[in-house]
Amino acid sequence: xxxxxxxxxxxxxxxxxxxxxxxxxxxxxxxxxxxxxxxxxxxxxxxxxxxxxxxxxxxxxxxxxxxxxxxxxxxxxxxxxxxxxxxxxxxxxx
Numbered sequence: 001x002x003x004x005x006x007x008x009x010x011x012x013x014x015x016x017x018x019x020x021x022x023x024x025x026x027x028x029x030x031x032x033x034x035x036x037x038x039x040x041x042x043x044x045x046x047x048x049x050x051x052x053x054x055x056x057x058x059x060x061x062x063x064x065x066x067x068x069x070x071x072x073x074x075x076x077x078x079x080x081x082x083x084x085x086x087x088x089x090x091x092x093x094x
Contacts, residue, residue, distance in 0.1 A: 019044055026051050 023036045023044060036044060 019048060023048055023051070026055075 020033060020036045023039075024031050024033045027047070031047070039047075
């Protein structure tokens with residue numbers, strides 16, 4: 001056992017691994033696991049905070065757009081399709 005693991009407590013390793021995973025996974029390729037592993041704690045927490053802020057803004061924008069689109073649940077909206085076929089054939093039926 002090293003001195004650092006002795007002083008950091010039992011839950012530190014789990015919390016550290018969760019932060020590494022969250023930043024590498026939710027960073028969408030912006031960080032590799034080895035880069036996140038080497039980041040100082042304040043930098044790691046800053047980037048996680050910024051990702052959370054971005055995701056919350058993204059969700060707020062989605063919710064706002066949902067409110068602007070009229071949703072009529074009784075009518076299904078379909079693309080305009082002509083009723084008659086637009087082709088003709090010269091084959092005679094027997």
